Amino acid sequence: MNVIEIKPVTGRINTIIRVPGSKSYTNRALITTALADGISSINNALFSDDTHYMASCLNSLGIPVEERKDTNTFIVNGKGGCIPAEKANLFVGNAGTAMRFLTALLTLGYGVYEIGGVERMGQRPIQDLLEGLNQLGAEVKSKLDNGCPPVIIKGKGLKGGKAIVNGDLSSQYFSALLMVSPYAENDVTIEVKGDLVSKRYVDMTIDLMGKHGVTVENIGYKRLLVKSGQRYKTISYEVEGDASAASYFFAVAAITGGRVRVEGVGKDSLQGDVQFADVLKKMGCHVDRGRDWIEVSGRALHGVDVDMGDMPDVAQTLAAVAVYVKGKTRVRNVKNMRIKETDRIAAVAKELRKMGISVTEYEDGFEIEPSMPKPAEIETYDDHRMAMSFALIGLKSDGIFIKNPKCVSKTFPNYFQLIEKLRG
Ligand SMILES: O=C(O)C1=C[C@@H](OP(=O)(O)O)[C@@H](O)[C@H](O)C1
């Protein structure tokens, strides 16, 4: 495991950058185009661990996915709702979307399938999705009976009907259910028990399904209705830039007092993480938006008290910014950060404390009382977002080292090259 030092920037940063395609849209599109009948292309796709796991699983299932590296395109030869393989043992690393979406996809097959991942994947809950699928007539279970992967799917087609699913852990369960529902024998009604977390990801799913000509009725995130018999049309799909990836560059502007325009994601994006720019605005940054870009300029900043329930993946980015502002920052309503790549609330608190910063940990978030960070070697817990966020702190203070920086390959393989390029 190697370690890199992030050195402070010297001059003022004033730059334009383009971030890779969205992980969430790329992995959704791999599923929906696999279900369409014939050739689709996914352009400006993200090429990273999470999307490679998804693509290689589809290939193992007999659904050909070709990677064109020169153009960041996936060419998918969809099988119209059929899963050619009758047996497969799939590995998805720590890709939550691949695990959840493939579990649902395989209920449409006829065969026996197993999906597993790295050790941490074996601690990330999936029981609510399994119960939802079983209510729709599937036969899926947690192999070790602990509500977590590996999962076993005895494919026999999906009947449809009504499923009542807890909304408080992950929106990915709902995206997974929605994407396969048109291929169920009967109409599907999904009832959300409690309040749904990460709602914007469900909007993204419905939006992409719409691009294929499939409609979903969303009744206030309480009931989701999908008519059976709808079929995904093949598409040539342009993936927009990844808003979570963009957050690190907005934070660069905020922390260093510079100006960064990120191209590839703009004012009409449905990605919840674009709201990170609004949080920075609340802290005192200047924010501009165009059709295909968002620009942040740093100013003197102050702490905020924010609900990040619609953007859990950028709460760590905010933690890095919070170190350099005046006054406390409180992040709320992101309890499910604890079940992601690591327990992200505990990890943020522990690593900031190493730098001498005072942090209060809550069940649903954290509060940071800023002070000048002391030199520290930061543990990243194999969490790409720990590595990417905590590196930002090093752009303004000496002696910040990041352990295992390669873990950024989960969603952003060239992250550190882009950060280095900012120095000009
Ligand atoms: O649907 C998606 O693409 C995602 C949903 C979110 O997960 P939860 O719904 O589990 O919060 C997010 O954290 C993840 O990175 C991607």
Ligand SMILES: C=C(OP(=O)(O)O)C(=O)O
């Ligand atoms: C939580 C994340 O990923 P996933 O749940 O898709 O593994 C993430 O990318 O921050």
